Amino acid sequence: MTRRFLFVLGSSRSDGNTELLARRAAEQLPAHVDQHWIDLATHPLPDFEDLRHDSDHVRPTEGNVALLLDATLAATDIVIASPLYWYSVSAHVKRYLDYWSGWLRTPGLDFKATLAGRTLWGVTALAHEETEVADPLIGTLNHSAAYMGMRFGGVLLGNGSKPGDVLKDTEALTRAKTFFAQEAPLAHFPYEAQ
């Protein structure tokens, strides 16, 4: 299957560190790999409504929800490019992931079966020097991948506060060069035997 990468940008500002780092990593992808970039700030999702237990979710046919759904279903690789906000993913990204819960219950989508075996990746920028503070974000993405039966490629971390700072993080730029070339094993919950 031809690989198709969906980059989901989750910052609340344009041209931030997370996107800069994600673009550095994406530059290394072979030319035949399709790249689709969607910025959640310019393609906002409405508030998620939990209809799982009282009515049928209907497949969206228009607007940003349909755009995100179709792009998600089409992707072999989904890259969550979220800044670290309060030690986890941004609200934009959290809302996008909340929509996955609705799509799991939407008749005719086979959302879980479609995503199973595909790969989730993360890219994040953070101001804190000690990268272990990003563990909650990494856990969110790992556990979400495990729940979905997906592979998890890990999270590319870069340091920065104001836009452009991450370009001074030479170690992050070096990691970006090989990030998407890494093996992405099937994700596991921490309590599962590997």
Ligand SMILES: Cc1cc2nc3c(=O)[nH]c(=O)nc-3n(C[C@H](O)[C@H](O)[C@H](O)COP(=O)(O)O)c2cc1C
């Ligand atoms: C709402 C908000 C919450 C933040 N929370 C954290 C945090 O928990 N830890 C941290 O190290 N940096 C935090 N930061 C700093 C950002 O992660 C940092 O500025 C990063 O470069 C932003 O990414 P961007 O340039 O892609 O927007 C926060 C920034 C904002 C605006």
